[in-house]
Amino acid sequence: MHETNTFSATPTDYQSFAQTELLAGEEIVARYSDSHATMAGFIQAAGLFGVTVVPLYFANTNPAGIITDDAFERITGRMIDALVSQGPWDGVLLAQHGAAVSERYRDADGEIAARVREAVGHETPVGMVLDMHANLSQQMIDNVTVAVVYRTNPHLDASIRAAECAEIIVRTARGELRPVQALETPPVVINIVKQATAAEPMASVIRDLDDVLARPGILSASVAEGYPYADVDEMGMGFLAVHDGDMSVARDAARWLADRTWRRREDFRGVALTPEQAMARAAASPAKPVVLMDVGDNIGGGSPGDSTVLLATAKEQGVRGLLQTLFDPEAVATCISAGVGSVLDLWVGAKTDKLHGAPIPVRGCVRLISDGRFEDATPTHGGSRVFESGKTTVLETDDGHTLVLTSRLVGNTSVEQMRSLGIRPELMQVIVAKGVISPRPAYEPIAAEMIMVDTPGVTALNLHQFEYSHRRHPLYPFEESAAYG
Numbered sequence: 001m002h003e004t005n006t007f008s009a010t011p012t013d014y015q016s017f018a019q020t021e022l023l024a025g026e027e028i029v030a031r032y033s034d035s036h037a038t039m040a041g042f043i044q045a046a047g048l049f050g051v052t053v054v055p056l057y058f059a060n061t062n063p064a065g066i067i068t069d070d071a072f073e074r075i076t077g078r079m080i081d082a083l084v085s086q087g088p089w090d091g092v093l094l095a096q097h098g099a100a101v102s103e104r105y106r107d108a109d110g111e112i113a114a115r116v117r118e119a120v121g122h123e124t125p126v127g128m129v130l131d132m133h134a135n136l137s138q139q140m141i142d143n144v145t146v147a148v149v150y151r152t153n154p155h156l157d158a159s160i161r162a163a164e165c166a167e168i169i170v171r172t173a174r175g176e177l178r179p180v181q182a183l184e185t186p187p188v189v190i191n192i193v194k195q196a197t198a199a200e201p202m203a204s205v206i207r208d209l210d211d212v213l214a215r216p217g218i219l220s221a222s223v224a225e226g227y228p229y230a231d232v233d234e235m236g237m238g239f240l241a242v243h244d245g246d247m248s249v250a251r252d253a254a255r256w257l258a259d260r261t262w263r264r265r266e267d268f269r270g271v272a273l274t275p276e277q278a279m280a281r282a283a284a285s286p287a288k289p290v291v292l293m294d295v296g297d298n299i300g301g302g303s304p305g306d307s308t309v310l311l312a313t314a315k316e317q318g319v320r321g322l323l324q325t326l327f328d329p330e331a332v333a334t335c336i337s338a339g340v341g342s343v344l345d346l347w348v349g350a351k352t353d354k355l356h357g358a359p360i361p362v363r364g365c366v367r368l369i370s371d372g373r374f375e376d377a378t379p380t381h382g383g384s385r386v387f388e389s390g391k392t393t394v395l396e397t398d399d400g401h402t403l404v405l406t407s408r409l410v411g412n413t414s415v416e417q418m419r420s421l422g423i424r425p426e427l428m429q430v431i432v433a434k435g436v437i438s439p440r441p442a443y444e445p446i447a448a449e450m451i452m453v454d455t456p457g458v459t460a461l462n463l464h465q466f467e468y469s470h471r472r473h474p475l476y477p478f479e480e481s482a483a484y485g
């Protein structure tokens with residue numbers, strides 16, 4: 001499971017997965033059974049549908065740059081070996097992201113699906129659950145019996161979709177269903193700031209899905225918002241309909257969904273305030289906290305999580321009371337060697353590359369040192385429950401900011417990230433959340449306002465600044481001339 005930002009300078013190697021999650025057998029159950037993630041839904045299938053679920057292998061790591069051939073072959077090889085050596089199977093369930101890119105395979109999820117199909121043969125039903133940021137490809141769809149995509153962004157329904165997929169696969173294995181799927185990929189990209197499924201324009205797309213789901217014989221219907229930071233041919237939105245036996249009905253439904261969205265494509269363009277505008281507005285707000293979404297440093301989109309752009313803006317404007325995380329293992333080590341209570345001068349942030357601001361000099365007091373582990377039992381984006389930030393320190397600067405310095409990269413998707421460190425985020429004036437949609441479940445309950453900010457970085461909202469060499473042409477909104485239907 002990987003979301004690959006092909007513009008990121010940080011390659012995703014075997015070590016990246018090994019440091020995050022390479023789980024086999026019961027390790028998967030221990031890690032995920034009480035979460036809300038895809039794997040939880042697969043595990044629940046045993047009790048829900050009266051089958052034996054055998055956990056084989058799961059590899060997952062943070063969104064970052066292209067997956068090395070070495071990592072792809074070792075991980076996929078181990079997965080296929082387990083499938084072959086422990087089989088045969090009545091059905092197979094895959095937990096993928098759908099926007100993985102390896103050095104050799106730009107459609108890495110499609111390649112995995114093809115290898116699984118080859119390993120288990122054409123008679124075995126294969127189900128694949130995908131993140132809503134999947135760039136759906138015909139290769140993925142052709143090689144699985146059914147694909148089911150999350151239907152919420154922030155992604156709060158991963159385990160529910162996984163159970164839905166598992167049910168279709170179980171019933172297919174029992175001979176009760178004959179799923180056929182149709183994929184439509186109109187040439188349209190939805191901007192990252194327009195992707196919340198509870199708000200327009202996506203809310204209407206989800207209502208369209210509900211319409212299709214209510215049609216006779218439809219087993220599943222999905223919209224993938226796509227992942228624009230993967231420079232691949234299939235980048236963009238995808239619409240999938242699954243029918244019990246009738247391809248023409250599935251095809252009509254997928255086309256209807258795609259066409260409805262295509263007609264409204266102008267609504268899917270995105271704009272946001274500049275850092276200066278957003279900071280001034282946040283500082284002037286009588287109600288607090290105001291949460292600023294650092295769109296260019298969206299950890300869930302593959303950015304380094306160490307952008308200092310908004311911190312620098314706060315300093316320039318003399319704003320106090322800002323809270324944010326910074327991925328900075330070097331600064332953490334410096335703080336730890338100084339010890340709790342020490343006051344020190346150091347440079348923080350922007351050490352991964354030159355795209356996310358510059359390191360900033362701060363004078364601060366080390367308030368706390370933590371192992372960086374925290375837990376959230378409520379549904380968080382993607383469904384994880386346990387988070388590991390590595391060694392973490394809280395630094396309070398002499399100009400009134402609270403910096404959470406981490407040595408591993410964890411998205412700002414849970415308020416427990418702050419509460420577990422004794423921080424009360426509701427008392428801050430400004431909170432910087434390094435995400436776009438994913439921090440909403442954490443911060444919406446306490447935020448006076450949430451503002452999208454057009455910050456620079458590998459997940460910047462203005463896609464025209466990226467140099468693509470593999471995407472389709474024409475593709476809206478890059479080319480207004482794009483046509484569909």
Ligand SMILES: [Zn+2]
Binds near residue numbers: 132133
């Ligand atoms: Zn996603």
